[in-house]
Ligand SMILES: Nc1ncnc2c1ncn2[C@@H]1O[C@H](COP(=O)(O)OP(=O)(O)OP(=O)(O)O)[C@@H](O)[C@H]1O
Ligand SMILES: NCC(=O)N[C@@H]1O[C@H](COP(=O)([O-])[O-])[C@@H](O)[C@H]1O
């Protein structure tokens with residue numbers, strides 16, 4: 001029960017991070033008459049264009065974050081990225097603010113060490129072998145212990161930034177430098193993981209709500225340079241693999257607690273399902289659910305965090321997504337996105353143009369979404385549509 005967004009008694013959610021995923025969360029919240037406040041580190045972020053109010057702050061600055069939250073006093077604080085001064089969320093939660101799904105979940109998933117130690121050491125979930133290193137020397141011996149190939153990542157980064165596969169001792173120095181340059185915070189600690197020779201990888205979208213835990217059908221995906229380029233739903237798995245995947249997803253989301261949608265990333269190997277990481281929020285690979293499910297991952301997140309029931313999730317059709325990213329060699333604001341009409345001429349196809357003001361190499365700018373009678377057709381349609389979208393530069 002709440003008043004209109006501009007009234008004196010609205011329900012207010014504040015998104016910390018305002019990218020393409022937050023934009024869809026805002027749209028779903030608005031459908032339920034909620035007042036939305038978008039926050040990010042730069043102006044004109046995608047969700048800011050659809051929210052009632054926008055603020056630009058450095059979300060890693062505890063003072064700036066705390067003073068904005070105390071000024072706005074949102075009913076729900078909804079993290080949309082990892083890179084947030086999460087100690088402020090923990091403090092404000094103890095003073096009565098509600099953080100989605102919980103401040104501890106935001107804190108643990110903010111860096112790879114927190115969530116990996118919880119999953120592997122506390123919950124005993126199967127993960128890749130791992131070590132942490134604070135210097136090039138430590139990294140050299142950690143990589144030697146784990147063996148090659150191994151994967152080196154900054155502790156705080158996403159969408160593959162600063163991540164690389166290390167194939168021999170000669171590569172370690174280059175990988176260390178990549179991690180130092182690609183991480184979000186000024187932190188020199190890295191994780192090194194043994195390389196998991198998976199046959200496929202999936203996201204188990206898991207919703208915790210007043211109705212209990214519900215799993216969406218598995219989303220399969222392909223990543224290039226640590227970032228997703230294609231996803232599809234449903235991904236075929238044996239009954240045993242599905243059971244293992246749901247079992248891992250339930251354990252990790254129960255441990256994090258709270259209400260909301262989680263993206264549990266899993267590797268499928270011949271020897272079983274391996275936990276990789278979890279986002280306590282909608283997942284990029286889950287954008288496909290905007291064409292496949294009766295309730296998209298964004299609609300599910302909003303329902304769950306507002307305390308509404310989710311009795312079931314229905315897969316209406318197989319579908320797929322494919323991304324458009326900025327190409328190599330140019331960065332700037334003087335671009336247009338062309339080919340939208342051509343992409344939309346394909347059957348059962350939609351696009352989402354995020355509206356990011358700056359295009360840079362590798363930055364995700366749009367996504368094509370296609371439904372079809374089977375996953376293979378949907379995948380080739382979505383890829384064709386994404387290939388028709390182009391970043392065109394002028395001046
Ligand atoms: N130990 C590993 N073995 C094999 N492949 C890996 C390993 N770790 C990561 N990868 C590959 O790199 C991808 C990205 O890794 P990860 O999810 O850890 O990065 P991220 O920066 O958190 O990405 P995102 O924010 O998009 O989830 C994985 O989906 C997988 O394809
Ligand atoms: N894998 C996490 C992910 O996809 N997050 C999404 O990307 C945005 C950042 O994009 P940007 O780096 O282009 O600003 C985030 O705000 C979120 O919507």
Ligand SMILES: [Mg+2]
Pocket residue numbers: 265277
């Ligand atoms: Mg990931």
